[in-house]
Structures are given as C-alpha cells and as structure tokens.
Amino acid sequence: MLLLGFVLTATIAFGLWHKRSRGQVRSTRSVESALQTPAVTAEEIGASLGSRVTLLQFSTAFCSPCRATKALLADVVSGLPDVVHIDIDAESHLDLVRRLHINSTPTTLILDRNGIEVGRASGAPKRDQVIAALAAIS
Amino acid sequence: MTYSHVTSTAAPTSSSTHDSQAPKLIDARGPRFGAAVTSLILASALLTHSTPLVVISLAFFLIGSFFGPQFTPQGLIFNKVVKPLLKGEVVKEDIRPPRFAQQVGLLFTTVAVVAGLASWSGLFLVAVSACLAAATLNALFNFCLGCEIYLLIARLR
Numbered sequence: 001m002l003l004l005g006f007v008l009t010a011t012i013a014f015g016l017w018h019k020r021s022r023g024q025v026r027s028t029r030s031v032e033s034a035l036q037t038p039a040v041t042a043e044e045i046g047a048s049l050g051s052r053v054t055l056l057q058f059s060t061a062f063c064s065p066c067r068a069t070k071a072l073l074a075d076v077v078s079g080l081p082d083v084v085h086i087d088i089d090a091e092s093h094l095d096l097v098r099r100l101h102i103n104s105t106p107t108t109l110i111l112d113r114n115g116i117e118v119g120r121a122s123g124a125p126k127r128d129q130v131i132a133a134l135a136a137i138s
Numbered sequence: 139m140t141y142s143h144v145t146s147t148a149a150p151t152s153s154s155t156h157d158s159q160a161p162k163l164i165d166a167r168g169p170r171f172g173a174a175v176t177s178l179i180l181a182s183a184l185l186t187h188s189t190p191l192v193v194i195s196l197a198f199f200l201i202g203s204f205f206g207p208q209f210t211p212q213g214l215i216f217n218k219v220v221k222p223l224l225k226g227e228v229v230k231e232d233i234r235p236p237r238f239a240q241q242v243g244l245l246f247t248t249v250a251v252v253a254g255l256a257s258w259s260g261l262f263l264v265a266v267s268a269c270l271a272a273a274t275l276n277a278l279f280n281f282c283l284g285c286e287i288y289l290l291i292a293r294l295r
Contacts, residue, residue: 001185003184003263003267004181004184004185007184007267007270007271008181008270008274010271011270011271011274011275012274012278014271014275015274015275015278015279015281016279018275018279018281019279058289060284060285060288060289060292061161061232061234061235062234062235062238062284062285062288063235063282063284063285063288064166064231064232064235064236064282064284064285065282065285066285067231067232090289090292091289091292094292094293094295097289097292097293098293102289103289103290104285104286104289104290105284105285105288105289106285123285
C-alpha cells in the first residue's frame with residue numbers, strides 16, 4: 001500500500017512537472033552559441049537555411065507529437081519568406097543528435113541567419129511562443 | 139502491415155528528409171484508455187504482490203507489441219464500448235509510438251514475471267512499479283514514452 005502510494009505520488013508529480021516544462025521555448029546559452037559557432041551547416045541537413053531564421057525540428061517515427069509539431073511549424077512559417085522550417089529524422093542524423101545534445105523528440109532548434117542556435121524547445125512548442133521567438137530575431 | 143505511398147505535400151518553405159510513407163493511424167484516445175486499464179491491473183498486482191496479474195498484463199502487451207494497441211482486449215473494448223460514448227474531435231495518431239510503448243511494457247512485465255517466478259521480490263516490485271509509472275503517465279498526461287527514450291536508445295548505437 002505504502003509502495004503503491006509512493007509510486008503514484010511520484011508519477012503524478014513528475015507528470016505535472018513534465019507537462020509544464022515540455023514545449024517551452026528557451027533561449028540557448030551554450031558555449032557554441034557564445035562562440036558564435038553555427039549549430040549546423042546546410043550540407044549536414046541537406047537543406048538551405050532561412051535568410052533570417054531556421055526552425056530545425058528533430059523527429060522520430062516513435063513520437064506522436066512530432067506530427068502535430070511539424071504541422072504547427074509549417075503553418076507558422078508559411079507566409080514568412082525569410083523563415084524556413086526543416087524537419088529531419090533524428091535517427092538518421094545521430095551525429096548531429098549527439099553534437100547538439102538532442103535527448104528527446106520533438107526538439108526544435110531556433111537558428112539565426114548565421115545558423116547559430118539562439119533558442120530551443122523540447123516537446124511540442126506553443127504557437128504564441130514560437131511567433132514571439134521569431135519576432136525577436138532580426 | 140500495409141503502408142500506402144503518398145507523394146510529399148511539404149510546403150515550399152518546409153522540407154522533409156524522411157517519412158514519405160503514410161503510417162497507419164488509429165484513434166489516439168484508444169491507447170490512453172488501454173493504459174488506464176493497464177494501470178489498474180498493475181496497481182492491483184503491486185498491492186497483492188501477484189505474479190498472475192502481471193502475466194495478464196504481459197499477455198496484453200504481447201498482443202499490442204506485435205499487432206498494435208488497437209488489438210489488445212482494452213483496445214477492442216475501447217472501439218466497441220467506449221468510443222461510441224465519446225463525443226468531441228477524434229485525434230488520430232501513428233500506430234508506431236503507442237506500439238513502441240507496448241514493447242517497453244512487454245520488456246518490464248517480462249522482467250517482473252521472471253522475478254516473480256524466481257521469488258526475487260525486490261526486482262519484481264521495481265519492475266512492476268516502473269511499468270505502472272509509465273502506464274499512469276500515459277493514461278493521465280498522454281505521456282509519449284517513445285519521445286523520451288527512443289532517441290536515448292538510438293544514441294547508444
């Protein structure tokens with residue numbers, strides 16, 4: 001009884017925290033960003049970067065919210081000619097996944113015009129946060 | 139499993155380097171209902187320290203792992219009984235994420251059953267607790283197990 005109570009309490013506490021933290025767009029403070037090192041090159045991802053912003057989404061086949069995230073981001077960038085959304089299969093880019101510390105899917109990196117990571121969202125991001133993040137990048 | 143090919147509908151601003159096949163889709167509420175039933179079974183197993191109850195759960199995971207969660211007893215009950223009672227928008231999801239979760243459940247319940255039969259009480263309780271936690275997260279929070287652990291496993295390769 002005690003064990004069941006402990007497992008359920010811990011599970012619900014974790015679930016509440018997890019639900020709150022997923023999808024939040026956070027600004028990146030990594031060494032690479034501070035050194036102005038581009039996160040990826042166009043060659044590595046097989047697509048050219050946006051002239052102002054690139055939303056680089058990592059997905060896998062075993063991820064339900066990846067589909068919804070892909071649809072949301074494609075919708076947000078439609079009509080923004082200087083913003084590009086690229087959805088890549090994490091499993092076939094494990095070198096990038098390791099280098100960029102992608103631990104879960106969907107993870108969306110926000111890259112500036114030079115390909116430098118300025119923010120990221122782990123989990124399905126919220127529309128208004130994505131729009132606000134895009135607006136903040138010149 | 140039949141996957142039909144579709145042409146890419148990616149907008150010019152969005153490019154995709156994978157997934158040109160249309161996956162099999164099911165009602166996303168089904169696996170959640172199934173996880174709620176699994177949670178009840180495993181909670182009972184934990185309370186009564188019952189290996190037979192874990193065997194039942196294992197059998198359900200076995201069906202879900204190979205054929206998909208819609209063919210488990212809970213999935214069939216959902217389609218026949220629960221779904222007609224539900225109103226509101228039907229959200230479809232790819233069968234692969236919930237099937238992955240079923241496979242993880244199969245792994246944990248297998249460990250639990252082996253531990254139960256061998257009278258390794260500690261391991262039995264840990265395995266049942268872990269599986270119960272995952273099922274409860276799925277039922278209550280629509281937790282996507284594949285999102286959190288698949289890439290970590292893939293990174294090990």
